[in-house]
Amino acid sequence: xxxxxxxxxxxxxxxxxxxxxxxxxxxxxxxxxxxxxxxxxxxxxxxxxxxxxxxxxxxxxxxxxxxxxxxxxxxxxxxxxxxxxxxxxxxxxxxxxxxxxxxxxxxxxxxxxxxxxxxxxxxxxxxxxxxxxxxxxxxxxxxxxxxxxxxxxxxxxxxxxxxxxxxxxxxxxxxxxxxxxxxxxxxxxxxxxxxxxxxxxxx
Amino acid sequence: xxxxxxxxxxxxxxxxxxxxxxxxxxxxxxxxxxxxxxxxxxxxxxxxxxxxxxxxxxxxxxxxxxxxxxxxxxxxxxxxxxxxxxxxxxxxxxxxxxxxxxxxxxxxxxxxxxxxxxxxxxxxxxxxxxxxxxxxxxxxxxxxxxxxxxxxxxxxxxxxxxxxxxxxxxxxxxxxxxxxxxxxxxxxxxxxxxxxxxxxxxxxxxxxxxxxxx
Numbered sequence: 001x002x003x004x005x006x007x008x009x010x011x012x013x014x015x016x017x018x019x020x021x022x023x024x025x026x027x028x029x030x031x032x033x034x035x036x037x038x039x040x041x042x043x044x045x046x047x048x049x050x051x052x053x054x055x056x057x058x059x060x061x062x063x064x065x066x067x068x069x070x071x072x073x074x075x076x077x078x079x080x081x082x083x084x085x086x087x088x089x090x091x092x093x094x095x096x097x098x099x100x101x102x103x104x105x106x107x108x109x110x111x112x113x114x115x116x117x118x119x120x121x122x123x124x125x126x127x128x129x130x131x132x133x134x135x136x137x138x139x140x141x142x143x144x145x146x147x148x149x150x151x152x153x154x155x156x157x158x159x160x161x162x163x164x165x166x167x168x169x170x171x172x173x174x175x176x177x178x179x180x181x182x183x184x185x186x187x188x189x190x191x192x193x194x195x196x197x198x199x200x201x202x203x
Numbered sequence: 204x205x206x207x208x209x210x211x212x213x214x215x216x217x218x219x220x221x222x223x224x225x226x227x228x229x230x231x232x233x234x235x236x237x238x239x240x241x242x243x244x245x246x247x248x249x250x251x252x253x254x255x256x257x258x259x260x261x262x263x264x265x266x267x268x269x270x271x272x273x274x275x276x277x278x279x280x281x282x283x284x285x286x287x288x289x290x291x292x293x294x295x296x297x298x299x300x301x302x303x304x305x306x307x308x309x310x311x312x313x314x315x316x317x318x319x320x321x322x323x324x325x326x327x328x329x330x331x332x333x334x335x336x337x338x339x340x341x342x343x344x345x346x347x348x349x350x351x352x353x354x355x356x357x358x359x360x361x362x363x364x365x366x367x368x369x370x371x372x373x374x375x376x377x378x379x380x381x382x383x384x385x386x387x388x389x390x391x392x393x394x395x396x397x398x399x400x401x402x403x404x405x406x407x408x409x410x411x412x413x414x415x416x417x
Contacts, residue, residue, distance in 0.1 A: 038263060045261055066277050134256070137252065141252065141253060142257075181211045181215070182211075195249065195252075
């Protein structure tokens with residue numbers, strides 16, 4: 001499962017913060033929000049592909065976590081637990097959106113929608129032309145992901161962004177290992193079709 | 204469409220989920236099947252690109268506001284919870300109070316008051332009311348009336364009521380009648396601050412209705 005953010009030696013541990021939060025200390029919870037908001041927001045953003053909705057859903061995940069804190073048993077890491085909540089919140093939203101049938105998530109449709117304002121954590125200093133090419137490719141990838149169905153988008157984010165093992169993905173969704181692999185295959189295949197110009201020239 | 208096992212092999216090879224022996228066998232197959240090899244290589248390149256272009260952490264826009272909003276909502280939830288608990292306690296206490304034996308007597312008295320006014324003959328010119336009859340559902344309660352000339356008011360006396368509980372201070376009673384339909388009336392009992400403690404009315408069949416208010 002996703003690992004918790006590494007903490008500095010002098011930093012208060014998740015365990016202490018969670019215990020204080022469970023006792024009603026909102027300042028301790030605020031520290032946890034600050035610690036994990038970037039990762040939770042990244043996950044909701046990659047799944048939702050809309051900055052405003054992702055922002056709201058990330059908030060919703062933290063609110064749900066606060067309400068569910070009394071039931072948190074410390075048998076899993078706080079981030080793993082929080083991640084599950086955020087994933088469920090986002091995936092429920094995606095499914096509702098799909099049910100409403102507003103034309104999104106059509107795997108057959110190719111649409112290049114540029115994700116605006118999603119400022120990624122810098123990877124380091126790059127030459128301007130390389131940085132520009134990377135930014136353009138990043139936008140192409142985000143646009144391609146936005147056209148995937150919720151099920152395909154979900155496995156791509158869980159595998160490629162969070163690096164979860166197949167068993168972990170199967171437990172989180174939940175579904176069989178075979179389904180995870182099949183979805184991963186077809187999700188990648190669809191992305192490949194949309195980004196064929198990029199990969200045909202690179203090979 | 205590929206056979207599921209072939210899909211799984213490609214996926215597992217890309218993700219490094221094969222053991223050494225499985226990996227060696229699959230790579231031998233790739234050497235013999237150029238089409239499969241091209242597909243697997245393309246998919247692997249895509250996967251590597253996805254990993255490098257999809258950051259696991261993104262700066263949250265308006266991060267301070269993000270935290271503040273969460274805190275506001277948590278505080279609001281706590282306040283709502285406290286309010287609903289308080290309301291539940293109040294309603295529970297109110298209904299508990301209504302189940303006390305003495306309440307039946309108070310209810311009977313209120314009905315008597317209601318009946319008393321409803322049975323008055325309409326004689327707007329006469330300052331002195333004439334009480335024809337009175338009725339109390341509870342036989343322990345006796346009603347009698349007289350006209351107080353000094354106050355220029357008709358007084359209703361009810362005997363046989365239990366004492367009011369110490370925590371309920373009913374300092375006033377108001378009886379309201381509909382101007383259009385005089386038979387529609389209600390009795391409201393107030394505390395010393397003018398807040399309604401409860402109201403008694405009746406339905407179309409004449410059955411008493413008790414409405415806690417607070």
